[in-house]
Amino acid sequence: MPVYLGAPDPQWIGVCDRPLMVSHNRLRRIKSAFNLPVAYSAPWILDSGAYDVITRHGSYPDDPETYVRAVRTYDVQIRNLRWASSQDYPCEPEALAKTGLTVLEHQLLSVQSYLDLTTWWRRLAPQRPCPFRLVMQGDTVESYVRCWDIAGESGVDLAAVDVLGVGSICRRERTDLPEIVDIVAALRERTTARLHGFGVHAEAIGLFDDVDSMAWSKAARARRAKHPRCTAFHRVCSSCLVYAEDWHERVAARHAAARAGA
Numbered sequence: 001m002p003v004y005l006g007a008p009d010p011q012w013i014g015v016c017d018r019p020l021m022v023s024h025n026r027l028r029r030i031k032s033a034f035n036l037p038v039a040y041s042a043p044w045i046l047d048s049g050a051y052d053v054i055t056r057h058g059s060y061p062d063d064p065e066t067y068v069r070a071v072r073t074y075d076v077q078i079r080n081l082r083w084a085s086s087q088d089y090p091c092e093p094e095a096l097a098k099t100g101l102t103v104l105e106h107q108l109l110s111v112q113s114y115l116d117l118t119t120w121w122r123r124l125a126p127q128r129p130c131p132f133r134l135v136m137q138g139d140t141v142e143s144y145v146r147c148w149d150i151a152g153e154s155g156v157d158l159a160a161v162d163v164l165g166v167g168s169i170c171r172r173e174r175t176d177l178p179e180i181v182d183i184v185a186a187l188r189e190r191t192t193a194r195l196h197g198f199g200v201h202a203e204a205i206g207l208f209d210d211v212d213s214m215a216w217s218k219a220a221r222a223r224r225a226k227h228p229r230c231t232a233f234h235r236v237c238s239s240c241l242v243y244a245e246d247w248h249e250r251v252a253a254r255h256a257a258a259r260a261g262a
């Protein structure tokens, strides 16, 4: 049951032995495949950077073919890529405000992205297992259920879904926890897939089989924290592997305990 540690630097994949989440927004800055890291030992997952991309630009700079070509390179060169998220459209108010579209339109775009990416993958890398995973988007319990139905009606083989991303929950307030509980319960009624919560806060991590988080970085910045074992020259450990690994140790233990009791 991995807690994927959100990595600010893709090169962590080459030195860190913990499961990592790395954003395509960071990896795409590496222009030569020779400069990509090679996975040290742990699996990692690729985030399409949906929230940042959509709230800033309203659409993806890379079309599906370009994204698939990049992911194919990561898959072959970096190795240990467990899965990659589709180019989905988050449903937070700020994302909807940027695109001017509705929740339903974001859901349709998200499902279509998954279909486009899997089609391109079959064309460009037919001999390799497809890494893309579907991400559910929505704002209410009913709308997440609708997103699941849209995927089925659009031709996604729902019975074959092994990992299902659950998006648009990372910016929710802590008071929204009961609704997140209901969203997770509604999805579990429909699938036995592992549910991955994107950027969920501490109270909600036990609801999901897998989670990722960069909360450690925000916490270090807010507290202006310097880890006692950190010997680097920076004053604040907000991009620091020592601090991040220590945080991961504690949160992974907490997540495992919560899942054992679930």
Ligand SMILES: [Zn+2]
Binding pocket: 226, 227, 230, 231, 232, 234, 236, 237, 238, 240, 241, 242, 243
């Ligand atoms: Zn540090």
